[in-house]
Amino acid sequence: MFHANSKVTSAGPRFDLAAEAARLGALHETLPHELWAETPLPPGADALRGISSLSVGEAVLGRMSPRAGLTPTSTSMDTLSGLLFAAAGVTHDETAAGYSRPFRATPSGGGLYPLEVFALANRVDGVAPGLYHYDPTSHVLRGNPDSQAAERLANTFVQPDYVQNAAIMFLLTALFERATVKYGARGYRFTLLEAGHMAQNINLAAVGAGLAAQNLGGFLDDRLDREMDFDGLLQSTVYCVAVGAAA
Ligand SMILES: Cc1cc2nc3c(=O)[nH]c(=O)nc-3n(C[C@H](O)[C@H](O)[C@H](O)COP(=O)(O)O)c2cc1C
Numbered sequence: 144m145f146h147a148n149s150k151v152t153s154a155g156p157r158f159d160l161a162a163e164a165a166r167l168g169a170l171h172e173t174l175p176h177e178l179w180a181e182t183p184l185p186p187g188a189d190a191l192r193g194i195s196s197l198s199v200g201e202a203v204l205g206r207m208s209p210r211a212g213l214t215p216t217s218t219s220m221d222t223l224s225g226l227l228f229a230a231a232g233v234t235h236d237e238t239a240a241g242y243s244r245p246f247r248a249t250p251s252g253g254g255l256y257p258l259e260v261f262a263l264a265n266r267v268d269g270v271a272p273g274l275y276h277y278d279p280t281s282h283v284l285r286g287n288p289d290s291q292a293a294e295r296l297a298n299t300f301v302q303p304d305y306v307q308n309a310a311i312m313f314l315l316t317a318l319f320e321r322a323t324v325k326y327g328a329r330g331y332r333f334t335l336l337e338a339g340h341m342a343q344n345i346n347l348a349a350v351g352a353g354l355a356a357q358n359l360g361g362f363l364d365d366r367l368d369r370e371m372d373f374d375g376l377l378q379s380t381v382y383c384v385a386v387g388a389a390a
Contacts, residue, residue, distance in 0.1 A: 149328035156327055166324045167243050167255070173278050174259055174318075179285040182270060187228025187282050190221040194352040202347040209355040209389035213308040216388035217266040222352050223311055224282070226386065229348035230313060230341045231260050231279045247279060249340040252333035257321040258341060258381075261371070263312040265293050266387075274371075295370050300383075301361035309385035310354070315341055316373065316380045338382040345384045355389040358382070 184190070197205065229248055236245035244254050251257070260277040262284065264270045271288030274296070278285060296312070297303035306312055315338045322330030342358055349356040360382060368375040 145328070145331075149332050151329060156329075158325060163253075163325050164243060167321075170318075170321060170324075172244055172256070173280055174276060176276050176278070176285040179276070180287050182275065182284040182286075184224040184227065184282055184284060185221050187224050187232040188234070191225035191228045191232070191348060194219075194222050194225040195348065196353060197351045199347065202350045205350045206346050206356070208357055209387075211390040212304055213355065213357065213385060213387035214390040215266060215308050216310055217268055218310040218352075218354065218387075220267060220269045222354070223262065223264060223267045223270065225352065226311065226313070226345055226348050227260065227262060227277045227279075227284075228282070229344040230315075231256075231258065231277060232282065233279050245280070249337065249344050251337050252322060252330070253325050255321045255325060255330075257317050257319060257330070257334045258337055259316045259318060259378075260341070261314040261316060263292060263296055263306070263309070263314065265307075265312070266310045296367065299363050299367040299370055300359060301363075302359070305357050305359060305385040308387055308390075309357075310387040312359075312383055312385045313342075313345055314371070314380050315382045315384070316371065316378060318378050320377060335381060342382055342384050345386065349384075349386045354386050357385045359385055 232248045233245045234248050242254055262275050265272055273286055273289040274292040275284035275286035297306035300306050317334045322334050346356040365375055367380050373379055
């Protein structure tokens with residue numbers, strides 16, 4: 144039913160670009176979290192280049208889920224920075240040409256960027272363990288150290304070990320309105336597709352950096368969203384990627 148209801152037909156939708164621009168102007172480009180402590184990151188593009196030791200082809204061929212799980216290992220701030228940049232970093236800005244948002248490493252239907260990335264930093268040299276929000280516009284993390292965050296989040300997953308043993312777990316979360324304001328129900332489809340793009344970029348960049356990536360759709364939505372302080376409707380976690388060393 145949802146698929147049928149979210150089809151584009153010859154009857155529409157018709158886009159009202161002025162209304163869309165006005166609505167987008169009223170929405171944050173990324174969640175502000177201005178009162179949270181800020182953790183600067185090494186420059187994203189340089190970090191991504193620096194950690195990438197494989198060609199794209201070799202990374203595609205090397206990507207596989209770590210079947211025996213992840214084993215706890217520390218990683219560097221460059222890795223954290225490079226993977227965040229691969230997920231959502233700002234790569235090109237054409238706002239002067241009339242586009243409402245700077246463009247990012249992963250594509251987004253209409254350039255509306257409904258996804259927000261959070262990183263559970265479990266074992267990153269130079270970053271106190273905790274759950275952090277990634278601000279792509281200034282390439283910083285925001286959040287307070289929280290040594291209990293991994294345990295709290297792990298308890299909301301079907302396979303808690305991946306969360307506990309990851310060096311970093313990325314939570315791809317959606318503010319659906321940014322997409323549905325233009326595309327209606329189809330914007331929901333786009334948001335999920337975009338999570339796939341983002342996860343794949345993280346996967347390939349992780350493999351390129353000599354790490355394994357485990358994609359995780361097995362979480363208890365309501366419990367995880369409660370831990371994340373999301374209402375589970377307007378904002379919800381849609382997909383996660385645990386990155387670390389294969390056991
Ligand atoms: C949308 C999606 C959700 C997934 N969720 C889980 C999960 O919760 N737990 C898990 O162990 N694997 C999960 N996986 C990983 C798949 O089981 C895995 O990709 C599949 O077995 C193919 O193996 P490969 O990744 O090594 O190619 C997920 C994969 C996708 C694409």
